[in-house]
Amino acid sequence: MKLTRFFAALAAATALTAAASAQAREYSVSTVLSDAFPWGQAAQKWADLVNERSEGRITLRVYPNAQLVAGDQTKEFSAMRSGLIDMAVGSTINWSPQVPELNLFSLPFLMQNSADLDAITGGKPGEMAFAAIDKRGIVPLAWGENGFRELSNSVRPIQTPADLAGLKIRVVGSPLFQDTFTALGANPTQMSWADAKPALTTGAVDGQENPLSVFDVARIDQVGQKHLTLWHYMADPLIFAVNQRVWKGLPEADRELLRQAAIDAGKWEIELSRSLEAKRLDDIRARGVEVAELTDAQRQAFSDATASVREQWTPKIGEELVEAARQAIAQP
Numbered sequence: 001m002k003l004t005r006f007f008a009a010l011a012a013a014t015a016l017t018a019a020a021s022a023q024a025r026e027y028s029v030s031t032v033l034s035d036a037f038p039w040g041q042a043a044q045k046w047a048d049l050v051n052e053r054s055e056g057r058i059t060l061r062v063y064p065n066a067q068l069v070a071g072d073q074t075k076e077f078s079a080m081r082s083g084l085i086d087m088a089v090g091s092t093i094n095w096s097p098q099v100p101e102l103n104l105f106s107l108p109f110l111m112q113n114s115a116d117l118d119a120i121t122g123g124k125p126g127e128m129a130f131a132a133i134d135k136r137g138i139v140p141l142a143w144g145e146n147g148f149r150e151l152s153n154s155v156r157p158i159q160t161p162a163d164l165a166g167l168k169i170r171v172v173g174s175p176l177f178q179d180t181f182t183a184l185g186a187n188p189t190q191m192s193w194a195d196a197k198p199a200l201t202t203g204a205v206d207g208q209e210n211p212l213s214v215f216d217v218a219r220i221d222q223v224g225q226k227h228l229t230l231w232h233y234m235a236d237p238l239i240f241a242v243n244q245r246v247w248k249g250l251p252e253a254d255r256e257l258l259r260q261a262a263i264d265a266g267k268w269e270i271e272l273s274r275s276l277e278a279k280r281l282d283d284i285r286a287r288g289v290e291v292a293e294l295t296d297a298q299r300q301a302f303s304d305a306t307a308s309v310r311e312q313w314t315p316k317i318g319e320e321l322v323e324a325a326r327q328a329i330a331q332p
Ligand code: X2X
Pocket: 032, 033, 073, 091, 093, 094, 146, 172, 192, 193, 209, 210, 211, 214, 236
């Protein structure tokens, strides 16, 4: 009797294990930055939450440094759409060549601060941006954050557009950036993040723009970037997203699990990232970087100098979306 029960239990356990392993799945998740940065930590948090909540049934394997697209970060969205990559935590900048609506976040001096950014991502314009991604065969799940992008260079302090004249600035391979820095009188050069640090090291370029977290963790001060201007000219949110075929192949309960874990990981990362900003700035200053903070009037001069970029890019992004963003920002 006892033995029969033992065998029944064993059979049941074996069946359970078989069912679990039959369902066990692994998916690739692409990121540009590793888990030394908030960006990579966001993806790892997502993976950890999914692993925990699925009791090990679903594994998200994070591939940093845009390695699944050989470092070519502006190809990430296409690779995910074609199924080469299952999922990604990606920047709006890098996906904007395929999803023009995402250029909204790169419009220079549209947003002033995190409250403006949150008004966009958390409101109607955020929904419109997600709809634009969905329309192109990718399922967006949640927002994260790379951060407000600040300007650094090796040549001189920058407080006015004239100070930028002729400086070679590395920008991401997204056309809007070419226009912004050209309007400011600089000499923009497009290259991937993988190529940026070597180019700064050799002096092939004079400057770059990235969030403080990237400047801090990548030790951009060590490659001669002694001048930093806090101009908060734009911010790139991160988006947690899944290839549509992968999504459709998942049971409803797993979709919900993935979505909720992405929302939780994104919220966690945004808070973490923002809570570290002040300390990062202190550390950067302590390393001898000269930090310029702009007055409202100084910032306005940069905004005025890039008005043509906002004008020229608004129809490409969509008048309705840009207007929705302006309204969301203006709301008290
Ligand atoms: O390439 C960059 O500057 C980075 C790392 O911030 C992005 O991928 C947008």
